[in-house]
Amino acid sequence: MYKKKEFKGTPGNLSVLDAEQPVSNFSCTLHSDTYGAVGYWKGAKEWHDDANWVLMKEDAKLFAASKEMLEVLQDLAVSQVLPTYWQEKVEEVLNKVF
Numbered sequence: 001m002y003k004k005k006e007f008k009g010t011p012g013n014l015s016v017l018d019a020e021q022p023v024s025n026f027s028c029t030l031h032s033d034t035y036g037a038v039g040y041w042k043g044a045k046e047w048h049d050d051a052n053w054v055l056m057k058e059d060a061k062l063f064a065a066s067k068e069m070l071e072v073l074q075d076l077a078v079s080q081v082l083p084t085y086w087q088e089k090v091e092e093v094l095n096k097v098f
C-alpha cells in the first residue's frame with residue numbers, strides 16, 4: 001500500500017507570470033510565492049548564464065502545475081481505487097519524484 005510522502009522542493013505555490021515589459025526578451029517568469037522568481041522563459045529552449053533557466057512558456061506552466069499534479073497522484077495512489085495496471089503506473093511515476 002502506498003504511503004503519502006512530503007515534497008521537499010521549492011516551498012509555496014508556483015505560478016507563471018507574463019512579463020508586462022519583457023526583460024532581455026523573457027516573456028514570462030516562474031514565480032514562487034515564497035522565493036519570488038525561480039525561472040525565466042522566452043520563446044526557445046536554451047541555457048542562460050545565471051542560476052535560472054530559460055525554456056518555453058509551456059514548460060513553465062507544467063512546472064507551475066506540478067505540485068498540484070503530484071498531490072492528485074499521491075491521493076490516487078493512497079486511495080487504492082485504481083485498477084492494478086494504473087495503480088502501478090501512478091506509483092512508478094511517484095517513485096521517480098521521491
